[in-house]
Amino acid sequence: MAGIKDLGVGIGWRSEIDLTVERLPGVDFVEVVAENLHIGHLPESVTLLLERGIPVLPHAVSLSLGGAEELDMGRVEHLGAVAEAVGAPMVSDHVCFVRAGGLDSGHLMPVPRTRDALDVLVENVTLAQRNLPVPLALENVAALLEWPDGELSEGEFLAELVERTDCWLLVDVANLYANARNIGTDPERFLDEIPLERLAYVHVAGGVEHGEVYHDTHAHAVLPEVLGVLDELCSRVNPPGVLLERDDNYPSDTEIASELAAIRAVVDKHRG
């Protein structure tokens, strides 16, 4: 696959579990949240992982690429600088907006699946790509609400985004599950519609059900159903990498290791 080498199974590096990540067996790559890193003084743990030859991929959460406001070039530059600092083969952010009308949602908000929104997204992504030293991958988000008047399905929306910007895709199977649960989208249809040859890697995360709603918390165990979506994905394509995201309520090292092993088992099942 052009540009993307085989990453294997990884975990999101977080400072709270840095020693755990260093000690865990079977971590082939890690992801760092770009906004949490300062250029010039990388965390000791990240440096140590780099010395071991573990790829470190910067993941951004604040570019607001789907936002109508002008792209904040400072954030794009920071992401690029982090990529260079860790020698990353690629960076990523989300198909979402974070800020609008002077307010900051503090979260990844879904964009309307309209032509207008797609045009703006394409413009922003193209501008970001021009200012980034490495390829950009974009991730599908979990939505708790649905914009009215959508003109495209989520898969069609992303497929057209890839076609027009030549970006990569970071598919979050937990978000696919969340959307299936919360707003009734069909993960299989999504996987049918997106260009799987542009798959950079996959996110897996845990969540919890509150009443009718599934919350993609990254603070609970990975549900078997989410691994089921991963299984579905792996039956179509051999993903270059699969990464576990855990952001809070960190369980024991053993529990994290067993989640990684479960992910690896799903991936390996489809490898001949």
Added chain:
Amino acid sequence: MSDAAAARERLASQQAALLNALLANGPAPAGFDERRLAVERRALLSKRRSVARMLGPSVADELGDRFQPLFDAYAVENPRRTGSRAREDAARFAEWCRASGELAESRKSYWKFWRTN
């Protein structure tokens, strides 16, 4: 105005209206499911609250059970503005609590004897 600029403007007003409804008690934009908006509103608030708790554990510790209702009241009054940092949000909340008398001006409960240790 070019098509692209017009598209951007239309999108800007849609997104602003949604965030205003979710973060600042604004009116629900047309076409959205009210129940879904409520779910999203709670989720965003809960995330903001947990970030503030993480960044200001001593404030959360001191407020105890009052932390959640107080933070929720503060949050609606003070939606996070673009460019503000999460750390500032936590600090402003502490200030807001002090201003409303919910938090002691400075908390220094020394156990004198051990302090000389």
Added chain:
Amino acid sequence: MVTPTTTRGTRFTPEQIGFLAAGPGRATEAALARLLDAGLLRVSRDNRVSAVHQSRQGATTAVEARLLNQTRTPVSLKSAVKITSSGTEVRALHQQLLDDGLMQRPRPRNAAWWFLLAMAVVLVAVSFQSPWALVGAASFLLMGIWLRGRKPVTRAGRAALRSATASDRVFAVALYGFTGKVGTQEVGDLFDLPKDVARSIPLKQKKKRRSSARGGASCGAAVASYSSCGSTGCGSSHSHSCGSSGHSCGGGGSSCGGGGGCGGGGGD
């Protein structure tokens, strides 16, 4: 993990031993050590500590419960130790030690004591001229004896401390602190803690204390009001601490006097 120095056990808990050895900070360190040992807490390279998330409640003491509760979201090790060691749970532990006769309220040698001593000396000198002054000297001496400094750890407490050994890594922390040593082994290493992390655990002694700067006092006498070392100190019967053996105090950050050895973690 520790090679036991002796197989003798102690009927005291690590928290009690920690408190007897070096006060509330060390008691909290001992609780922290127990939780780390049980995999209920984790620390990170940036010196933050967080409770390992799980459904079961793993605390076995009130101090541990406090620590776990306080670290549900990550906090700095320093503030976790600081807040817990000045909390009601550690105070209750202290009260229990007082009730059990292992500790007593200390009485520092204050200015009045030195005044009494000086008066006695002056009167002894005067008594060469008028022997009646000896009566005054004696009464001042008696008052001095009555008001003499009293260490916070009782004879029974010292015995308890002597009975404790670094039989496991939790007791090693109780006796020597995370920055201390058992033999040549650093206690922090027993927990696979990076050096900087271990050093951040006990509170650093503030340099501002005049008494310890004065006159190159040995660690026993350095801190007037509550001498954490010396006879009550970091386990007087143990060879690696200050006091008894040939090891100097304050060196290498492992004992008292230097930056944050025993006695660290008081409530400042």
